[in-house]
Amino acid sequence: MYEYIKGKYIGINKDYVIVENSGIGYKIFTSGATMSSMPKNGEEIMLYLEQIVREDFIGLYGFDSKEELEMFKLLLTVSGVGPKAALSLLSISRVNNLKYAIMIGDEKHICRGVGIGKKTAARIILEIKDKLKPDELVDSSLEIDTKDNENVMALSEALSALIALGYSEKEAESVLKKIDKNDSVENIIKNALKALMG
Amino acid sequence: MYEYIKGKYIGINKDYVIVENSGIGYKIFTSGATMSSMPKNGEEIMLYLEQIVREDFIGLYGFDSKEELEMFKLLLTVSGVGPKAALSLLSISRVNNLKYAIMIGDEKHICRGVGIGKKTAARIILEIKDKLKPDELVDSSLEIDTKDNENVMALSEALSALIALGYSEKEAESVLKKIDKNDSVENIIKNALKALMG
Amino acid sequence: MYEYIKGKYIGINKDYVIVENSGIGYKIFTSGATMSSMPKNGEEIMLYLEQIVREDFIGLYGFDSKEELEMFKLLLTVSGVGPKAALSLLSISRVNNLKYAIMIGDEKHICRGVGIGKKTAARIILEIKDKLKPDELVDSSLEIDTKDNENVMALSEALSALIALGYSEKEAESVLKKIDKNDSVENIIKNALKALMG
Amino acid sequence: MYEYIKGKYIGINKDYVIVENSGIGYKIFTSGATMSSMPKNGEEIMLYLEQIVREDFIGLYGFDSKEELEMFKLLLTVSGVGPKAALSLLSISRVNNLKYAIMIGDEKHICRGVGIGKKTAARIILEIKDKLKPDELVDSSLEIDTKDNENVMALSEALSALIALGYSEKEAESVLKKIDKNDSVENIIKNALKALMG
Structure with a gap:
């Protein structure tokens, strides 16, 4: 249900960190890598989340990338x-x-x-x-400044979005060829969908 | 549990869109139709929701109509x-x-x-x-301007509400005949319930 | 998890009402009695809740009393x-x-x-x-003005709280005899617990 | 999912207390000890939570320590x-x-x-x-003023955090020996993780 949480970083407790949002302290299991990059207590942070649901457990796992x-x-x-x-x-x-x-x-x-x-x-x-x-x-923190790489990433994201929505790889690739690729991922996906849904 | 969510549109990720409400990014699976009608990132949107619960999954599915x-x-x-x-x-x-x-x-x-x-x-x-x-x-975006069609819709909504509450079709129809139908769905349902509960 | 919800009354949909809290529309199944007592759309209401959890369903049932x-x-x-x-x-x-x-x-x-x-x-x-x-x-809306009835209600609430916490009926009754009963339910329970936990 | 809740104390009902946060009354099962230490109704409180999930039940258990x-x-x-x-x-x-x-x-x-x-x-x-x-x-309310005891507590918390993350007791103890222990739990854990992840 959750993609991310923004809130106040409260601290580490065993194998999870605590993030407060709207007065509720959320318990977020995380890795050593994310834990070691946490800021000072009280600072605002954002963690990307995966909610794991079992018959007797509902928990949040979060990472800072x-x-x-x-x-x-x-x-x-x-x-x-x-x-x-x-x-x-x-x-x-x-x-x-x-x-x-x-x-x-x-x-x-x-x-x-x-x-x-x-x-x-x-x-x-x-x-x-x-x-x-x-x-x-490639070190994700290294900004890829060449325009082409950005487009390669945008195109591959758009391709996976179309496939996830149920279009075949062939359908997705053929529509992506026809539309303007010098755009944000957002717009590439929307224009492709409009073309596909005619 | 949820009928709709209002929040900031954050973007598309594979087969879902992200909507932020009170600092939490919600992951909402949706269709190509709704995706292609999303506004610019950062704008306020409202999606109508269905929560799907399984033994190992709790997810939100949302649509803009x-x-x-x-x-x-x-x-x-x-x-x-x-x-x-x-x-x-x-x-x-x-x-x-x-x-x-x-x-x-x-x-x-x-x-x-x-x-x-x-x-x-x-x-x-x-x-x-x-x-x-x-x-x-009839194209739902086409405003039905004639009063009668509105009443037909209001009456059919009131009828289904009474039936959902457990009244038989006969009971619901007979009470709807007696009350003033030139009213909002809200009031037609309330007046019908008051008549039924005597 | 929920005792009640306060929020904006949005309207009726089939067999549930919609209440908005912090930008999220909650779907609350309810009775004809509560539905027929709902105010105009947009007004603030409070519903007392029961959350029902099944393997494939999590829902809220709410009432205005x-x-x-x-x-x-x-x-x-x-x-x-x-x-x-x-x-x-x-x-x-x-x-x-x-x-x-x-x-x-x-x-x-x-x-x-x-x-x-x-x-x-x-x-x-x-x-x-x-x-x-x-x-x-007795019609619950009828204010019971005589002091005794209020005490009778407060005492019976305190008794059931102590029993729910695991004390026997005998233990609960004997401690309630010893403490000052001319008080709110809140204080009667707290004083009884302090006496019991010595 | 939840570590704690901050909110307005509303009162006792049988074997639980009610805490209001963002207009929602949360139902929190608790002990006689916590109940008897609750403040006047309407005051702000904070309870430490454990969420219990079963096939037909999701509930919150909370304590004031x-x-x-x-x-x-x-x-x-x-x-x-x-x-x-x-x-x-x-x-x-x-x-x-x-x-x-x-x-x-x-x-x-x-x-x-x-x-x-x-x-x-x-x-x-x-x-x-x-x-x-x-x-x-030792009575937890008694402030331990001697510096060493605080360090003993901080070190034992850091040790259990590292072990919970998957390091062996030997690995955790050897890295804790090498780093500066005159610090907060937070920093001891972070420095240890940085040393371990090299």
Whole structure:
């Protein structure tokens, strides 16, 4: 239900941080990476969220970058990797290093995560390796200033939005070819939808 | 639990839009139709909601018209049609066109939805066709200016409210005959209830 | 999780009313009695809530009096009576009349509720009759001005609070004898707890 | 999902208190100890929360001290002790006395809790005794003014945070030895994480 939360950073408690919004303190499980980048208590922060719902549990997992959230969600798709194991993987090293370890098949690095044995590490590499694109390794904090890269990212985001809405890859690519790509992701998606829905 | 949300439109992400309310970004799955009608980022919007609860999922589905929300809920009543399939049906064409396709039994049109085979398309036509009234095809954006049509709509809304509360169709119709119908839906329902509860 | 909601009354939709709080429209299922007492659209109202949670449903049921909420919860304790049937019972007559019908065993009156057959009506009378106290029939809107009645109500509320916290009836009654009863429910409960926890 | 709630204290109702936040009255089950320390109606309070989720129930349990909340959560880990039994244990005496009774194995004291027979009392002592540290018995309201005790508490909190994140006890202790311990819990944890994540 939630994409992100903005609020006052209250502090760390065991394996979660507390963010206050409208007088309610929210309990947000997170990784060592996000924890170590938290500001002074009382400062405003924004965390990107994933709500996890089970028969006897409703909890929030949050990260201070979309990239780390996406990696968390990707790790959860691997059978045998639950939220706790995914968080510990994201606590042993920065997201980039973890992606790099998966891409080059570095099982030893991945086994440092709590509850991650050789078998699970091998499965993580097997199931995730192809889903990671080399250019994702570029340090996300490094502003990509060349116009083309921005368009490449915008186009790939628009493509995945159209596919998520149910259009085939062929339909999505053919409509994207026809419309003006020198625009924001927002507008590329809207114009493509208008063209598709005629 | 939720009828609608008012908030700041933040943008599109894959198959959902993000709406911020009181500092929390809500993740709202929606159709291509609603997505393509979203305003510029940062503008205030209102989406009509359906909360879907499963053992391991709590999510919000939202639309910028009640009509599209009602059609989404109607599609979910057809066995074999889940939220994703319903959204894709609402992404292949405007609600009116989808209703028209169902009314005239146009399976080919309906099969364009992702995950919708011939069998499901036939079941959608079979189970929904009789629930759609021809006058619903009138372009909902076209203001019906004649007083009678408004009363017809108000009366039919009042009738369905009384039936939903447990009164028989006969009881509801007989009380509606006795009271003043030149009024808002609100007052027609209240006066009818007062008459019924004596 | 919720005791009540304060917000702007938006209107009736089939078998629920809509109340807006902090920009979110809440969907609150209710009875004919509460519906017929709703103010003009846009006015501030307060509804007493019961949240019902199932594997595939989370919903709010609300009433404009605690009395009607308590009766709704009492009806739900009867096997075979779900929220919809309980609402329809509360739509056929005012709470007082329904209580009166149960006390005198008037099955015919109770069978007017939708989904309520003779067997369920008999079970409602059997299981609820002893839980209703005759003085509850006094029209709750009638201010009881005599001091004693207020104390009787305060004492019975304090007694049920102590029992709900796990003290035996005997323990609760003996401590209530010792403390000053010419006080608010609030203070009677607090003083009793302090005495009990020594 | 929730760590705490700040809001207006509305009053006691049977075995819960009502706290209003942003116009919504929250229903918070609590103990006799917390109830008896509630202020006058209308005053601002803060309760530390535990959200309990079941297939047919979502509820909030709250306490006016972290210590009482931690004890409530500890009691819930004992098989056969549910929220109601845990609350009744926290209603028969202050948290310190309950801890003391568990440490010295005083079954008779523990059996005073509702629904707590000899067997459950023995299990509580068996499963919890080792998890309680004698220094926790120090009256939490007594400000520990000596610098060392504060550091001992800060270090033990930092240790449990690192372990909860997945580091082994050995890894956590060795990094804590290397960093400056004359600091807040916040900074000890962050510096340790930075050292560990290199």
